[in-house]
Amino acid sequence: MPTPFFRQPGVLADFIAQNRSRTYGAGLDPYAYERVTSRLTDLMDWPGAFIGEGRRQLADGERFEASGAVRSAGEAYRRAARWFHCAVLLPHPDREEAAHAARQADRAMDRALALLEPDAVRVEDDSYAGRLRGIAHAGRGVAVVVPGLDSSKEEFHDLADALLARGVAVFAMDGPGQGVRAATTTVDADYHHVMARVVDALHARLGGPVPIAVVGLSLGGYYAAWSAAHEPRIGAAVTVSGPYRLTGWDDTVPFVRETLALRSGSERAGREFVARVDLREAAKRIGVPLLVVDGADDVIPGVENGAGLAAAAPYGEYLSVPGGDHLLGNVRERWLPVVGDWIAERLRGAVS
Structure with missing residues (x-):
């Protein structure tokens, strides 16, 4: 159930604005951030939206790796790690989903470094x-x-x-x-x-x-x-x-x-x-x-x-x-x- 933080008036717009520069600093593409967050109607859906983008980046990496494009694969895995991490920037009550996103971020970065910095x-x-x-x-x-x-x-x-x-x-x-x-x-x-x-x-x-x-x-x-x-x-x-x-x-x-x-x-x-x-x-x-x-x-x-x-x-x-x-x-x-x-x-x- 939503906690008091999530029930504050205007919390979705405020949270998107407050984390804009932070996510840019973390390496998210600013246009992708605007695209993903613009689709949200409830802050409770933030983790799922960011996990979804992380999965898309992960799939890109796997396609690149299968084709032998090692550099592109590693960069895509690194982008995936950032999106998975940013899925857990808020105190969401679904701690299982948060733990899953953190594990995915960890694994994606391991895959990135295995290719880019062995x-x-x-x-x-x-x-x-x-x-x-x-x-x-x-x-x-x-x-x-x-x-x-x-x-x-x-x-x-x-x-x-x-x-x-x-x-x-x-x-x-x-x-x-x-x-x-x-x-x-x-x-x-x-x-x-x-x-x-x-x-x-x-x-x-x-x-x-x-x-x-x-x-x-x-x-x-x-x-x-x-x-x-x-x-x-x-x-x-x-x-x-x-x-x-x-x-x-x-x-x-x-x-x-x-x-x-x-x-x-x-x-x-x-x-x-x-x-x-x-x-x-x-x-x-x-x-x-x-x-x-x-x-x-x-x-x-x-x-x-x-x-x-x-x-x-x-x-x-x-x-x-x-x-x-x-x-x-x-x-x-x-x-x-x-x-x-x-x-x-x-x-x-x-x-x-």
Whole structure:
């Protein structure tokens, strides 16, 4: 049954508008997005519409692969992964369908990389899953990309590509309550425990320690900053649209409350999680370079943006991008090269 979020007046048009730049930033074709969303008459039908488009892209990939067009097949599978991921951007009560879409996104990206980047390797345990790409450059350092509350490793392709182009290996991951792990785990405010296992696994895979940077987006920005404060093997961190703190459960909008209740397992657990998302004390412990990026127009009730984090961290830098919205999908050229260069420079400095 529709929840309070879905029963808000005008919610369909608002949700389509609010996710336009985000989905563009995730790599969806803008005309395809308009075509798919223009057919919707009820937001409850969003997952099915996006899954349907994902299946069409998947079928294209299979036809290309059968004909020997490997590049075209891999690109189609990658597009399919994006559509399947974007099917789960809302707190839909059908969690089986959401889990199915997340699995399809995961599998489609595996198929894409098998064709386009056969050296990519999967690294995972019960709490996280991810892919290590650009392994030939891993000696120079690895950037761990951490998604947010309703995101997954299939969303931030542009960021991963920008890092890879700068000679940085990338490990894009789903942690507890995220992506392909959302069906079996719940969100964890003590993300440094997850990050410690990730770093252990990367070092084991690569045959020894390598420089590690972490970049987190939206709630992933909290995870990244918290991990940098508590995991000593992280040498640099970036937050993009990340919260300095959440001011309280009742301050947040219905979308955030319902998504948190689903991703944490219950409203009570969601309330406890919100109370934990607070970097005021942890910021002082971040003893490594930290870049905090916010969109100047990113205003979400109940969320205190990152200016305070940058000011409190000993080596914090702050970039507020004029006109930028949440995740800054509408101004990518104003921050994406900056973040790519910043991480590459910090990792090179760690090697030298």
